[in-house]
Amino acid sequence: MATPVDRRDVILERAADLFAKQGVAATTVREIAEAVGILSGSLYHHFASKDEIVDAIVTSFMEDLVTRYDAVLASESDPHAQLVGLVRASIATSAEHPHATEIYQNDARYLQADDGSAAVVKGARTVRSAWIQVLEGGAAAGVFRDDVPVKVVYPLLRDGLWLTARWFVPTRTYGYDELAADYVKVFVDGIAR
Amino acid sequence: MATPVDRRDVILERAADLFAKQGVAATTVREIAEAVGILSGSLYHHFASKDEIVDAIVTSFMEDLVTRYDAVLASESDPHAQLVGLVRASIATSAEHPHATEIYQNDARYLQADDGSAAVVKGARTVRSAWIQVLEGGAAAGVFRDDVPVKVVYPLLRDGLWLTARWFVPTRTYGYDELAADYVKVFVDGIAR
DNA sequence: TCCACCCTTCCAAGCGCTTGCTAGGGAGGC
């Protein structure tokens, strides 16, 4: 018999999958319950609301991400190394939370509309400032270009990076490490030969 | 008194705005009707269903995009010029259809789940092949790098580009042309100094 | 060891409300 912790995790996992595929609004509690193998009323034994399920998924992802970013910035000081670290941390977090990124990308409005959870809002701010700090630091140090505003560079990097969760499927010969390396090549060196 | 064409356009415009902000599933026909200034039952005089509204918005955008892409590829043969052309065409189309891009990015699953409209599916294929053609042609011509697979380069470019619709707000001194130019700088030359 | 009690988890039925949409009829313009 599953322990309480296990069932709760299964709900989060299945819900994350459905939310990512269909969007939060279009996913019913009945669908989530069916995917878990229980009836929808039973979900409310574990979570107070559908919103709370969403929050739990995204909060877990965001906390993991912030922890990894903090570790990168604490251990690297060279802008290029920091950038590589942030990319690797992002991709590793995305791999660890296979659907949270998709939910966050697609349903950020949903979270904001409900004023989100404090942890998510705070985490998002931390994530953004990590990147801005690295890009600005790199430009100041003469490592990164400064002719394109950081407020333009950052969203281009951000969106390319986070939407890898939507299309990337690792294979035996081309995994997350290879993706991170190629991402850095494309953005740091460009596609020109 | 508004002519039928005008009212229909107003519905599409208002619906596009709401769909982009909230997602298709989370936008009710009552909200759309209210934004237009009529009651929800009246929408069905102009459109057979809510889905048809979505389709009309996305189809119009996609047709415009394909037309612009075809024009670029017909008039440029140098890979770099083609890439610049595709970028400029994408950004121009995005500016012309302020919300369709957001809908397409967020609700592509929705469209696919309903087998979408033939025009959208066909258009999406055309769009993708235009990029692949340019990237592969450029690599073969020694203009673009060939050490990173095109199937990785393309989605990075694509996502950075299309999500500009989500964050970019033109100002008097930094408009769509400047964005296109900076996008090209970032992706073609990279951010390294 | 056995039994009563408690807790956890779930089922089942249903609530109040919302959704996309229908169909009948009215109003205004030509």
Added chain:
DNA sequence: GCCTCCCTAGCAAGCGCTTGGAAGGGTGGA
């Protein structure tokens, strides 16, 4: 009179969630 556009009332289906009760397992005391 006819046509276009809209209002109105309401339908059927479905939504997130509540509530009462059942079932199973664990624990402690006699």
